[in-house]
Amino acid sequence: MPIALLKFPNDLLREVFRLCDPFELYRLSKCSKQLSQRSITLRETKNWKITYWGGNVITIWVDGSNYNFNQTDNPEDYFQVTLGRYSNYMDIEFPNGGGVDLFFYLLDTLGICIVKLLEITFGTVANVSKVAKVLVDRNMDIERFGIGNVEEVQDVVNFMPMLSQMNITKEFNCFLNFPPDFHFKFVKYPRKINITDASWFTIDQLLDCTCVRIELENSSFNNHDLDVFLQKWKMTGTFPNLRRLRIQSDLIDNQSPILEMIPPIQTVNNPMIRVSINGHGEIVDGVRVIKDDGAVGWLKVEIGDWSELNFLIADPADTVVEEISDDEDDDW
Incomplete structure (x- = not known):
């Protein structure tokens, strides 16, 4: 028997919307324009998050x-749902504007305020650029942003000024x-950066970085650069988040010192010392370095x-310093 939802009082209809999952809310929004508008007007802002790879x-x-909202061109599959333990799927018809239009339709219809992940993958630079521009205009938070190893390198280069606004x-x-002549400077930093080709990431950026975690591969830093950074870190009040x-x-070699030590820099202890943060990011046989404020x-x-x-800053609240034997290290 059909239920006349539009005749429900607003308080009751709001409760119905509150109990719906994303698939149910989407289906309701597609019943009629009037119901779609009511769902947007009455639904509460949720802590749901949205992910888009373009x-x-x-x-x-x-x-x-x-x-997961999947695109299908077969009308017989519209609204077909597959439920799993952690991932659920529904096949739908995408709007004429494709994934970009659907992204903002879901954002508004479901009351979402946070983007969990936005990522450029192969062939998606244009779509991600459109989404990023609107997110900037709306001043929305993006928890994670990624750039894959795509072929459209110049398109990504052209996109990078937008990154400064996100x-x-x-x-x-x-x-x-x-490209070798590429230059980019972060205006603001997230908690973590992970760059696998960091030749463009300069020492000036490293000295300004406010991240909690920094991972840079294929960088152009030499011993002098690293010494400058660590000498600054030792000063009171610097890099409070790191x-x-x-x-x-x-370019890291054994020709010049880092903190007055010639690489390789490590202790030779028996038993060895392993330091980790909550069991992750461990360093084995590192050298203890003291900051001017005692950190x-x-x-x-x-x-x-x-x-x-590798450099780890200890905090008694989450840092584990433990001794390990040679046999345990081999097994690990």
């Missing part, structure tokens, strides 16, 4: 479960190899085919 799938995250709060991941730094560079850092610099600096 293609034909958009995901809504709800308390650890993913609701409010990326948690994480920036970049796996793209930019907990973890990992820098790989072919403790653990530094390890390795040279060879993969020259790398």
